[in-house]
Amino acid sequence: VLVGRDLTSIYPPAILKLTSVGYHRALNAEGIISLRPTLFLTDGNFGPAEVSAQLEKVGVPILTIRPGESVDSAAALLVALGKRFHREHAADSVAAAMKKNIAAVLKDTLRWVGKPHPRVLIIHFGQIANNYLALKRGSIGDQMLRWAGAENAVDSAGGMLGLTPEIIAKTAPDIIVATDVGFDRYGSAEKFAAMPGVDLTPAAKNHRIYRIDETDVMYYGPRTPEAVRRLEGFFHPAAGTH
Numbered sequence: 001v002l003v004g005r006d007l008t009s010i011y012p013p014a015i016l017k018l019t020s021v022g023y024h025r026a027l028n029a030e031g032i033i034s035l036r037p038t039l040f041l042t043d044g045n046f047g048p049a050e051v052s053a054q055l056e057k058v059g060v061p062i063l064t065i066r067p068g069e070s071v072d073s074a075a076a077l078l079v080a081l082g083k084r085f086h087r088e089h090a091a092d093s094v095a096a097a098m099k100k101n102i103a104a105v106l107k108d109t110l111r112w113v114g115k116p117h118p119r120v121l122i123i124h125f126g127q128i129a130n131n132y133l134a135l136k137r138g139s140i141g142d143q144m145l146r147w148a149g150a151e152n153a154v155d156s157a158g159g160m161l162g163l164t165p166e167i168i169a170k171t172a173p174d175i176i177v178a179t180d181v182g183f184d185r186y187g188s189a190e191k192f193a194a195m196p197g198v199d200l201t202p203a204a205k206n207h208r209i210y211r212i213d214e215t216d217v218m219y220y221g222p223r224t225p226e227a228v229r230r231l232e233g234f235f236h237p238a239a240g241t242h
Helices: 013-017 030-035 050-057 071-084 090-111 141-147 163-172 178-182 191-195 213-216 224-235
Strands: 040-042 062-064 117-124 129-135 161-162 175-179 211-212
Touching: 050 062, 050 175, 062 213, 071 191, 090 141, 090 175, 117 141, 117 163, 117 178, 129 163, 141 191, 141 224, 161 213, 163 211, 175 178, 175 213, 175 224, 178 211, 211 213, 213 224
Parallel strands: 040 062, 117 175, 175 211
Antiparallel strands: 117 129, 129 161
16 A cells, blocks of 8 residues: 655646655655655655665665666566565556557557658756756657657767756757656746757747656656657657657
8 A cells, every 4th residue: 555655756647646855966864764664765866865774773674676768678667566565466457558559659660661750859958956947868758759750959979968048048959848846847838948058949939849748758658658659749740650
């Protein structure tokens, strides 16, 4: 039974009814302990460092499972979680469906070969430092852009790039995809388009700024095929999606 979540855990919608323990990089051990959990499940990306020691001190075991860095490893993660929580059949079914649906997506990517690929900037809001970041090449989001028939407007590879108005303007994206928290701070695509740097881009001038949940472009999972289809709709509205 789930007793709590962090702010970025927003799916399925029912999870929003659970008590939030805050942002995963700025947790409070006392708040977690007050929920009396028998397990703290994490991908390892949490802080501050003393939280781990405090949980262990009161006897809350910590299970760290790294996110899948490929479709196959993400499916393997689902299977592992199914075994851990005795839901093997359900997990196996979800993992099989995910791999089948992603295979269909990969087959469809052939239709973008030889066709124009818009330059896309994925802007992610970093809550711990209150700043905007771009997903670089080689990231999961970058792979999803390519599957959806686009290319990353950021030329550098590895991790994330801290954004300034000058950098945003220089990347000159045709399209901007903004993750939920950063987008919602402005409240609409029109207001986001007025952000310094963004206002100078072709994306803003052509009204091509879109919102997506950060979990849909930061991690592989069962909703990845649906997310790629949604991106295709953003990038190639005239082509239609399957």
